[in-house]
Amino acid sequence: SAVISQKPSRDICQRGTSLTIQCQVDSQVTMMFWYRQQPGQSLTLIATANQGSEATYESGFVIDKFPISRPNLTFSTLTVSNMSPEDSSIYLCSVYGQDKMNDYEQYFGPGTRLTVT
Amino acid sequence: GQQVMQIPQYQHVQEGEDFTTYCNSSTTLSNIQWYKQRPGGHPVFLIQLVKSGEVKKQKRLTFQFGEAKKNSSLHITATQTTDVGTYFCAGLPSNDYKLSFGAGTTVTVRA
Numbered sequence: 080s081a082v083i084s085q086k087p088s089r090d091i092c093q094r095g096t097s098l099t100i101q102c103q104v105d106s107q108v109t110m111m112f113w114y115r116q117q118p119g120q121s122l123t124l125i126a127t128a129n130q131g132s133e134a135t136y137e138s139g140f141v142i143d144k145f146p147i148s149r150p151n152l153t154f155s156t157l158t159v160s161n162m163s164p165e166d167s168s169i170y171l172c173s174v175y176g177q178d179k180m181n182d183y184e185q186y187f188g189p190g191t192r193l194t195v196t
Numbered sequence: 197g198q199q200v201m202q203i204p205q206y207q208h209v210q211e212g213e214d215f216t217t218y219c220n221s222s223t224t225l226s227n228i229q230w231y232k233q234r235p236g237g238h239p240v241f242l243i244q245l246v247k248s249g250e251v252k253k254q255k256r257l258t259f260q261f262g263e264a265k266k267n268s269s270l271h272i273t274a275t276q277t278t279d280v281g282t283y284f285c286a287g288l289p290s291n292d293y294k295l296s297f298g299a300g301t302t303v304t305v306r307a
Contacts, residue, residue, distance in 0.1 A: 110293070121284060122239065122297045171238060184229060184241035185286075185295060 081106055081176040083188035091194045092162055099158045100191045102172030107152035112173040112185070113145070122171065128155045162195045169193070200287045202298025209275045210306050216271045217301035219285035226288045228261055228268045229295065234281040242283075277305050 082105040092098050102111065113125040125145055126134040134147040148156045159166050172188040199222045209215050219228065227246045231239040243252055245261035245268060252259045256279075258271045268285055282302045286295040 112294075121299045124294055127294065169238075178241070182244040182246075184244060185231075185239075186241070187238045190238045 080178060081108065081174050081186040083172055083174065083186055085170075085172055085188040085191050087191060088189060089192040089194075091196060094163050094195055096162055097158055097160045098162065098193060099156050100170050100172075102155045102157070102188055104153045104172075104174055106176075108174040108176075109152070110175065111149065111155045113147065113155070113157045114171040114173060114187075116169040116171060116190070118168070125157070125170075159193065162193075164195045167193055167195045200285060200296045200298040202285055202301060204301055205299060207301055207303045208306065209279075209303060211275060211277065213275055214271065214273045215275060215303070216269055217283055217285075218267065218269050219287070219298050220267045221287045221296075223266070224290055225265050226290045228265075229286045229288070230259060230268075230270055231284045231286060231297075232281050233284065233300070237281075239284060272303075275303075275305055277307060279303055280305050 084103045086101045111128045114122045115125050116122050124137050125140045126136045126147055128134045128147045128149040130149045130152050144160055146158045169190040169192050171190045173185045175183055176186050178184055200219055202219045207215050227244050229244045230242040232242055233239045243259050248265050249263045250261040256273045260269045282300040284300045285298040288295055
């Protein structure tokens with residue numbers, strides 16, 4: 080299993096500013112995933128962060144807007160840059176782990192609830 | 197790209213009744229996973245299905261994986277107020293490591 084913490088848990092930001100979200104995992108993991116969940120919507124993968132290499136971004140997401148750092152195997156940050164109200168979402172950090180049944184499941188952090196005014 | 201469709205989007209259930217949510221993938225899946233997100237919470241893993249035709253049960257929840265490994269269902273019997281939340285299916289394509297989430301079924305329960 081994996082326990083994930085995220086900071087901040089929520090924030091209200093002004094348009095044009097940037098926010099950096101931190102994700103800490105209690106074990107070493109190869110891949111860390113960043114998701115966005117807009118109000119009432121499903122989860123959309125933003126990017127996959129691997130330690131020691133550039134993050135891999137999904138279609139519709141770019142590094143200039145969502146720069147990611149992955150300095151070690153237990154930590155990652157996602158920055159939401161030059162924010163607009165459309166960036167108001169929950170941002171979730173996630174990792175793969177193996178449970179007691181040996182199933183590979185994704186563990187999610189508690190999320191960062193971002194409101195841009 | 198690979199897509200997972202999930203229906204219905206909303207399910208309003210009388211307490212004690214049964215309901216089913218369905219997922220369908222455009223491509224064959226390596227496995228399918230189900231998650232539950234309570235209001236204000238984050239998604240929590242429920243189960244993983246790997247084998248063609250697999251059926252797994254967790255108390256009142258029954259999960260099925262289709263023979264072609266492209267569809268799945270979650271059936272809840274005797275719905276309780278604790279079942280409130282959004283249930284997501286998430287498919288893992290055979291040639292990928294990234295989950296593709298369905299739109300979710302948001303369940304509300306009438307007491």
